[in-house]
Amino acid sequence: MNPRPDHEERRRQIAEALLRIADTQGLQSASMRAVATEAGVSLRLVQYYFESKQGLLLDALTRLGAQLQARMARWIEAAGTPPTPRGTVTAVLSCILPTDPESRRITRTYAAYYALVLGDPEVLEKHGAQQPRILEAFLTKQLRAAQQAGQISPAKDPDTTAAGLLAMVNGLGSSVLAGQRTGEDALAILTRHLDELFLTP
Amino acid sequence: MNPRPDHEERRRQIAEALLRIADTQGLQSASMRAVATEAGVSLRLVQYYFESKQGLLLDALTRLGAQLQARMARWIEAAGTPPTPRGTVTAVLSCILPTDPESRRITRTYAAYYALVLGDPEVLEKHGAQQPRILEAFLTKQLRAAQQAGQISPAKDPDTTAAGLLAMVNGLGSSVLAGQRTGEDALAILTRHLDELFLTP
DNA sequence: CATGGCGTGATACAGATGTATCATGCGAAT
DNA sequence: ATTCGCATGATACATCTGTATCACGCCATG
CATH class of the missing domain: 1.10.357.10 (Tetracycline Repressor, domain 2)
Structure with a gap:
């Protein structure tokens, strides 16, 4: 069921979910949970692929x-x-x-x-x-x-x-x-x- | 002790406290409690002089x-x-x-x-x-x-x-x-x- | 087959936040 | 003097937030 997922692809998917929220509702609505839902993954995964929220924010900004x-x-x-x-x-x-x-x-x-x-x-x-x-x-x-x-x-x-x-x-x-x-x-x-x-x- | 305080003056004082926080730390740091502390009043007073946080934000923006x-x-x-x-x-x-x-x-x-x-x-x-x-x-x-x-x-x-x-x-x-x-x-x-x-x- | 580590879900936790409630005091009008 | 209403303090409450913990399953390697 889990053939060693592509980390970079996952990170992209999550980061772009954040960017989508930031675009439509602003960054103040971009909570970890909201990003997880938008990306269609669990909260844990967002935590797993990004050390902290700041890390996620920065990565998304770079993208x-x-x-x-x-x-x-x-x-x-x-x-x-x-x-x-x-x-x-x-x-x-x-x-x-x-x-x-x-x-x-x-x-x-x-x-x-x-x-x-x-x-x-x-x-x-x-x-x-x-x-x-x-x-x-x-x-x-x-x-x-x-x-x-x-x-x-x-x-x-x-x-x-x-x-x-x-x-x-x-x-x-x-x-x-x-x-x-x-x-x-x-x-x-x-x-x-x-x-x-x-x-x- | 309380000769019927000047409402407008109070409101100004509180709204400017918010503006000061927005200036120095950004609006995300402008919680009701933070504004109250900055203005030197109790949380209750901020609630009393402004119906809601949105009211406070709007009033401050007008000022x-x-x-x-x-x-x-x-x-x-x-x-x-x-x-x-x-x-x-x-x-x-x-x-x-x-x-x-x-x-x-x-x-x-x-x-x-x-x-x-x-x-x-x-x-x-x-x-x-x-x-x-x-x-x-x-x-x-x-x-x-x-x-x-x-x-x-x-x-x-x-x-x-x-x-x-x-x-x-x-x-x-x-x-x-x-x-x-x-x-x-x-x-x-x-x-x-x-x-x-x-x-x- | 055993085993260890990676990926993932469920859940917990502590703190912050906006708002509501209760109670009390003070001044003014009657 | 009594009463009524405005002003204010203390505290409660439900919710949300970022983060941490625990447990389980799967894969590859030995």
Whole structure:
């Protein structure tokens, strides 16, 4: 009955159950028992495959980050070959906005983690601040390339522009989650700003 | 010993105790008992002055909103008389960034409420989406005025620009709370963008 | 076949949490 | 002076939470 189950697969199954709860009901509803039920396993199993709740939360957060990264890679590739700076920048920024079910799920789940992460400076450094920094550096590089290709005004500072764009997308995402506007509206606002930034289409 | 205590004052005292906890330890640490202790009153009093915990949370959130609004009014006024569009816009946007103790407190506390509010669509409509909408409309009006005064390129769309700026400030605030950059850095980025937006100082 | 360790279920436990209950005191109105 | 109602303290209660314990069955290895 039990041909030595696949640990990693089990862990994935349970962690994704947590992410599903975090997405739909928030992290405060993600008790060990709730996760177990959602994953269709017993409470004991959740305990068995993860030492503690914090371990589970962290593992799930790591997986969430990987999902976002995979999505971004997919969008960058779909932006066309060979990759142009403008296409890459547009892909990276717009793939974060909650415009389709997957991005809505990812964004909402990140939002559920937000308060939790802010309270734990240690987790913050590992998951919260690292990835944005890398992303921002990547964006800066793309913008600088576009600028050297004459597609962006020389007056612009790539660092400042990248930081501004990333922050804007973040804020736009929040406003969508808050029901202030639709994902399409947010995307339109982003597109408009990119149109003004790039001199050539 | 008890000359008919001032209800409103009591409620304020308790609600601010909650906000203090939300700021420093997050909302998940804001139990009724913790709030009572922080406020220096008995658990029973917290129950007495607020029907339920949800009532307390909502009341405190309302007060937080009022505090932010008051801060904004103060910053707008301090921007100089008579108020110029650029001064007003700069004041509104920069007063949201976590650059001083008060704004850090307000921003952190809002962040603590963020996940909670997202899960409750009813509260969302009343507190979460209303205020930003008003603020965005106000910003749009100021930008349009500046545009008609020739201080902003006619090519800009005030609506889009206002939404983008507000979202950017929101995102910058998040990045500061996440420890990705300092409040001064965030303010510098905002200033840089405003310098590019406005044709005249 | 024996045996030991891994996987899993049932259950226990201690603590926290929101809320309710009971009782008492004090001040004001009658 | 009596009475009524607001204010407050002490305590109880049911529930939920993370975690720990105990026991049993299955598999592979000796």
